[in-house]
Amino acid sequence: MNTQEIGGTRAFRSAIDPPRTSKASSRRIWVRAFDLDDPTDTPKTFAEVISRLETQDPPHPYADHVKCAFNRMCDVFGKAPGQVPTDPVDLRKLIADAVPAAVPKMTSGRWTRIRSLVTTHLRKSGIEVEPGRDVGGHGTEWSALLEGVPKPIQLGLSRFASYCTRNGIKPANVTEATFNQFETCLRERSLKEKHEAVFRNAVRRWNDAVGTVAGWPQATIPLQRHARYFSQPWTDFPVSYVADVEAFLTSSAEEDIWAEDYKARSAPSTISLRRRQLLVLSSLLVRSGFPIEDLTSLSVLIMPENAFAALKVQEDRKGLCRSLEQLVWLLSLIADDWVKNSDHAAELRKRAKRISKKLSKRIGMSERNLARLRQFDVPANMAALLNLPYKVFAEARASEGGNAGDPRRLMLAFAVEMLLFAALRGGNLTALELDRHFVVTGRGRCQVRHLHIAADEMKGPDDLEMAMPSDTSALMDEYLNLYWPRLAPTGSAYLFPNRFGQKRAKSHFAQAISAFVREETGLIMHVHLFRHFAVKLYLAANPGDMETPRQFLRHRSDKVTRSHYTESQSSIAQARYHQTLAEARSNLRLGF
Known part of the structure; x- marks a missing residue:
């Protein structure tokens, strides 16, 4: 057969046979073609969307796929279809609070496909939803x-x-x-x-x-300062006021055991926090309408009428919250210890206790953190997080020569291992230095590496001293020998350096760890949630033992530990009771 005959045969086949399309492209075609009878009559809930799909005549062959996507999204929300609105603003809040991994077999890829199907069909139903990614491309x-x-x-x-x-x-x-x-x-x-x-x-x-960029349209767009950044710089305030603030903070850092009004020295982190809180309070007072030039000393700030004006602005911004309570207690401390005005201090303490009483009903973890911990009720999720560092290092070893892995990915994997091992706070994690915070004792098989952080770097009053497990220590050796030198070629004192060899920014590193965990496992985690995860893991194996988590997390009082993890204890107690109930029913049924 010559070339001309082959060409003719192909043309004939293409004329009688429909073109072959991939599964993905065919799905895109039917999704685009799937329109409701009256797009202007938009459904208000997922239940209405599903009902219209079921009653459409003639039924579309892929309607079951769309209904399944809507139902699975409702499962992730923990709500019935009639409780889930189609309004994008309300739906956005539900998606933001959702923890897909808490639903068995809900992988990140499956959740992405569900969101895509739901978003596409909402647009076809007349709901104006902005697409997350425009497959049509740019002009x-x-x-x-x-x-x-x-x-x-x-x-x-x-x-x-x-x-x-x-x-x-x-x-x-x-x-x-x-x-x-x-x-x-x-x-x-x-x-x-x-x-x-x-x-x-x-x-x-x-x-x-x-x-x-050359040739770019020369239209500069003004951008207003974000609403949450309202604090004014210290240079805007009177010099006498700034001097009084610094004198108060300096006195907090000093300790005179011979003084009649002796008080313990505050930690550097506490002093830094108070400086930020005072800047917030000062800016709030100015924002309330108080003339900034009249704010000449802390005695002006702690006057009840001024303090309450500033605090009312904060309440309007964030509502009744712990940060508001802390600001009131700080003002009462200044009034009592620095300004020496007992009447103002008593009035401020009265308000602080009132706020504390209101907030006492909300003891424990936030609802969002509780929801994120529930994803570990699925054993596969628990295993995915616990094995994540070793899985990533194993994949790197399997690559050519064991040295081809992405050093940043290996760094984040070892950061997860450090969080699992020590449950550190974000600031302590980024500040870890090789020579200052790690001590090796013994030789050969008896060698042990210790993590040591001095008390003045910790939130609590005690040093952190912890022996590293052999597996974690071996992982650290591998990280330091193969990947750490490639992160900072010029050298660094830090365990997790940036490309310049300096300490990484706490917030950026925390975001990178969260993104890494989500990309690798589909789990939603933040750095502080590792501390809650550690308690959940321990209490599941040792119900009722709250003293060990208290010591491990270095809480000063077991009141803090119990208030935060009562939910875990209650869940364990409920599981025990339900097991007893099932056994009792089983024994009673033997007589039937």
């Missing part, structure tokens, strides 16, 4: 503009470029009003929890490009 002019620019600008403006493409807005026509419309769209239609961060990052990247 020609936007693609040409973003081509070749630095990666941060590309990523930061990708969603904005998609929005402009869908709305027919060209780069040359972008104005402040365009970004305001984009912000409104994200706020009212997006399912992304941090939609405001997306908008602010887009504005920053646009302004960066205005000054650095």
